[in-house]
Amino acid sequence: MGNIKIKSDAANTIGSNLRQMRLRKGIGQTDLARCVTERGVSLSRESLVKIEHGTQHITLSQLNAVREILDCSYTDLLGE
Numbered sequence: 001m002g003n004i005k006i007k008s009d010a011a012n013t014i015g016s017n018l019r020q021m022r023l024r025k026g027i028g029q030t031d032l033a034r035c036v037t038e039r040g041v042s043l044s045r046e047s048l049v050k051i052e053h054g055t056q057h058i059t060l061s062q063l064n065a066v067r068e069i070l071d072c073s074y075t076d077l078l079g080e
Contacts, residue, residue, distance in 0.1 A: 003059060013079040014063075019052040021070045021077065036065040 022032055029045050029052075036043040041061045050056035058066075067077060 014058060014077055015052045015054045017077050017079055018058075018066060018070075021072050025070055027070070032066065032069065035069045036062060039065045039068070041065045 022029070027035075029048050033043045033045045033048045041059075041064075043062050043065070047056055051058045051062075063074075063077065067074060070076075
């Protein structure tokens with residue numbers, strides 16, 4: 001299940017929404033990547049940067065872990 005990749009649209013909605021939510025919570029990229037990894041889901045800071053810039057897809061397990069850590073909904077991350 002964790003290997004399912006979710007593509008962002010042309011406007012990079014997922015990546016930009018993730019970045020906005022992360023910044024609103026005052027969480028750095030390194031800290032978010034570490035928290036995701038502590039939940040047993042692989043995510044490096046470098047991968048997070050690529051996801052936020054729309055050059056790498058996010059996996060379902062990564063998205064779920066990020067959502068839990070940022071305490072937000074899927075709609076917040078995926079957009080409407």
